[in-house]
Amino acid sequence: MNTSPETSRQVVERMLVAGRNSDVDTVVELMAPDGYIEWPYRPAGVPGRLAGRAQIREFLTRTAKGFIRFHEYRDVVIHETLDPEVTIVEYAAHGTVIPTGAPFEQVVIAVFRVREGHVVSYRDYLNPLPLAEARATLKG
Template sequence: MSAPTAPADLFRHSMQLMLNKDVPGWIGLWAEDGVMEFPFAPDGWPRRLEGREAIADYMRDYPDHIDLHDIPDLLIHQTTTPETVVVEMRATGRLVQTGSPFDATYIVVVTARDGRFTSYRDYWSPSTVQQPGADFTRSDR
C-alpha cells in the first residue's frame, strides 16, 4: 500500500507505523532533504536534524527506548497553507528499560509535499525525558 499524500492522512499513517514499530517505514515517509526540529529540546539533545539519513539515525532505536502503545488523543488542524497541518496529540506506552508508564503530549507542525514529510517541528516537553525511569538518552543525541 502506498502512503497517503495529504499531510493529515500522511501524519495519521505515520503514527500507525510508529505504533507498529515500523521505524524504517516511518523513515520512508520523509523527503531526502526533510528537516526535523525540536524547539524545546533540553541541553544535550538535538534541536535540528537535516536530511532523511540524520532523521533515520536519530529515530532508529526509538522502539528500544519507548514501547508505544496508543495515540489516544489526536487532533489535526488544517492551516491556510495546504501542505501544513498542526497536530495536537498524546502518546502512551511504557519505557522499555524500566517498564514505567510513558505518557506524553505533543504539538507538531508538519509540512508535506508529494506525499513526503519536508518539515516536522516537534514541540515535545523536555519533562518527558525527566519522567521516572526515563533513562533512554543516548550520548550522541
C-alpha cells in the same frame, strides 16, 4: 488509476502510525530526501534537528526501540490549515519506559509541512519534562 499524491493529512496520519509503531523504514520513506525533524523543546541529549533521510534513519534506528515503547496515541486532534501543505496535530502519547516498566505519557503538538506526498519539515513540540524524568529514574 489515481496517481495524485496523498494529502498532507493522509501523510501525517501515516507518519503518526509509523511513529507509534517505531517503524523507522516508513518514517524515513515518508520524509522528503532533504526533509528535517526538529525538537525546539527537548531534554539534554536529544538533538535539535535531524536533516536528511540518512541522519533521520541513523538517529531513529538507534533510539526507536531502546527507551520508550508507545502503545497508543490518545486524544488525537488533526488541524488542517489554510495552507494545504501544513497540518498540525495534538495528542497524548502513552507507553512504557522499557528499562523500568514504568508508564509514560507525553503531550505533543507537531507541525508538519508536506509537499508532493513527503514531509519536508516536522517540528515536534513535545513536553520535555516526562522524558527528562524518565531518564532521571535510570540514573537515580
